[in-house]
Amino acid sequence: MVIFFNSPLPYFCPMNDPELIRKYNVPGPRYTSYPTVPFWKNANLSPAEWTNSLQTFIQHNAVNEGSIYIHLPFCESLCTFCGCHKRITKNHQVELPYIASLVKEWQLYKAYLPENFQIKELHLGGGTPTFFTPENLIQLMKGIFGNDSIAPKNCELSLEAHPGTTSEEHLKLLYAFGFRRISFGIQDYDSTVQIAIHRVQSFELVQKMHYLSREMGYAVNHDLVYGLPKQNFVGFTDTIEKTIALAPDRIALYSYAHVPWVKGVGQRGYSESDLPQDEEKRALYEMACEKLEAAGYLSIGMDHFALPSDSLANAFKNKKLHRNFMGYTTQSTEVMIGLGMSAISDCGTAFAQNEKTVEAYQERVEKGEIPIFRGHLLNETEMRIRQHILDLMCHFETEIQPQNETWNAIYTGIKHRLNALESDELFTWKENKLMVTEKGAPFVRNICMAFDLDLVENQQKEKLFSKTI
Numbered sequence: 001m002v003i004f005f006n007s008p009l010p011y012f013c014p015m016n017d018p019e020l021i022r023k024y025n026v027p028g029p030r031y032t033s034y035p036t037v038p039f040w041k042n043a044n045l046s047p048a049e050w051t052n053s054l055q056t057f058i059q060h061n062a063v064n065e066g067s068i069y070i071h072l073p074f075c076e077s078l079c080t081f082c083g084c085h086k087r088i089t090k091n092h093q094v095e096l097p098y099i100a101s102l103v104k105e106w107q108l109y110k111a112y113l114p115e116n117f118q119i120k121e122l123h124l125g126g127g128t129p130t131f132f133t134p135e136n137l138i139q140l141m142k143g144i145f146g147n148d149s150i151a152p153k154n155c156e157l158s159l160e161a162h163p164g165t166t167s168e169e170h171l172k173l174l175y176a177f178g179f180r181r182i183s184f185g186i187q188d189y190d191s192t193v194q195i196a197i198h199r200v201q202s203f204e205l206v207q208k209m210h211y212l213s214r215e216m217g218y219a220v221n222h223d224l225v226y227g228l229p230k231q232n233f234v235g236f237t238d239t240i241e242k243t244i245a246l247a248p249d250r251i252a253l254y255s256y257a258h259v260p261w262v263k264g265v266g267q268r269g270y271s272e273s274d275l276p277q278d279e280e281k282r283a284l285y286e287m288a289c290e291k292l293e294a295a296g297y298l299s300i301g302m303d304h305f306a307l308p309s310d311s312l313a314n315a316f317k318n319k320k321l322h323r324n325f326m327g328y329t330t331q332s333t334e335v336m337i338g339l340g341m342s343a344i345s346d347c348g349t350a351f352a353q354n355e356k357t358v359e360a361y362q363e364r365v366e367k368g369e370i371p372i373f374r375g376h377l378l379n380e381t382e383m384r385i386r387q388h389i390l391d392l393m394c395h396f397e398t399e400i401q402p403q404n405e406t407w408n409a410i411y412t413g414i415k416h417r418l419n420a421l422e423s424d425e426l427f428t429w430k431e432n433k434l435m436v437t438e439k440g441a442p443f444v445r446n447i448c449m450a451f452d453l454d455l456v457e458n459q460q461k462e463k464l465f466s467k468t469i
Contacts, residue, residue: 032327034390036454045372045376047372057334058114063114065119067119069123070140076131123160124158128165129160130165130167134170138174150177158183161183180219182220183221186239187225192230197229222248222250223251223252233283240292251292278469302445314330335347338352340354341356341361353374389448392447410453425439426439449468
């Protein structure tokens with residue numbers, strides 16, 4: 001069975017009533033933040049406003065550690081399913097100027113951080129981080145940390161990687177510096193699906209890179225996606241069985257987010273009729289879930305699986321799991337600095353996003369400016385709602401305590417919106433604690449939506465978000 005540790009009873013990946021799937025398969029946020037990006041209210045947040053919020057939060061909470069996310073946006077070819085901010089190019093001359101901008105941006109941030117600020121977690125995301133040469137990635141790391149290698153017990157270093165652009169030299173140099181976790185983008189091994197999404201890579205190639213990484217000492221993650229165009233039950237079953245045979249430490253099983261009105265031409269490379277819908281799509285997840293549980297994986301949060309020995313499983317078991325713009329993490333740092341084009345930073349009371357084109361980003365950095373173009377300053381209500389949603393996404397429970405008149409009115413509205421979900425047995429109340437049930441686990445995003453005050457005020461979510469299932 002797949003066990004959710006937060007409950008006195010084990011949770012399973014249940015076969016769901018088709019009526020529930022049709023009822024709750026509606027557009028909704030993924031809740032890597034609250035408020036979600038489309039509802040940020042400070043479109044013209046200035047660098048001074050952001051850094052003042054950052055410094056105030058750090059000083060008020062005596063923060064001396066945090067996480068760094070570095071966005072490396074370049075890819076040699078376009079994967080048509082991808083929803084990330086990227087730049088498609090085969091020109092590798094872009095590498096060194098971009099690295100110089102990243103290092104300079106970090107130097108700008110250091111002026112607002114304590115002298116003893118410790119980086120507890122650093123992740124290279126993309127784009128394709130292994131677009132960069134191994135030597136250039138090490139140059140980037142030295143620009144952030146200095147010339148010394150990093151002790152893994154002091155800082156968790158990880159990266160996303162394309163099996164087709166990752167070399168043995170990448171693995172060797174990054175491991176020597178201190179990287180200990182690598183995530184390979186797999187998506188699906190079915191050749192028909194790979195052609196449709198323009199991401200062709202053989203199982204033999206992935207197997208080679210997987211075992212090479214393992215032999216060097218990396219913990220290995222695999223990223224899979226269900227709901228892709230041309231995907232079917234037989235083909236995705238083969239993908240899951242091949243994944244289990246390789247036994248990665250963690251598996252991210254993401255629902256494909258079809259938002260062509262946001263991401264443009266890339267996601268219009270196939271017909272809507274090519275996409276598995278509703279019960280068909282959900283059946284892909286449930287098949288994967290059943291096979292992964294039979295292989296000994298534990299279900300973590302909304303869409304992750306981990307071997308019992310993995311640190312993510314331990315964090316979930318001990319209710320120390322955290323969720324931010326990097327997804328689920330074992331590091332519950334209160335400050336996350338995003339470096340690079342489109343990267344998002346978070347200090348608990350504010351969000352800030354960098355310029356979304358390479359040129360605008362580099363131009364701002366060269367001027368000595370922290371290159372944000374929008375953000376959001378959270379009020380007290382938003383911070384409290386954010387915590388409820390974080391608790392639900394990470395622990396499948398949250399506690400609602402009686403407060404003052406204003407908050408009691410807000411909670412009354414939340415409970416009213418929860419009535420239908422409670423009637424469908426997606427959660428139960430234990431005194432003031434809301435606890436997601438086995439039946440409700442696949443619908444946790446829908447439960448979070450009842451807390452989302454922005455959704456109450458906005459009726460255009462169909463144009464903003466992918467469907468929840």
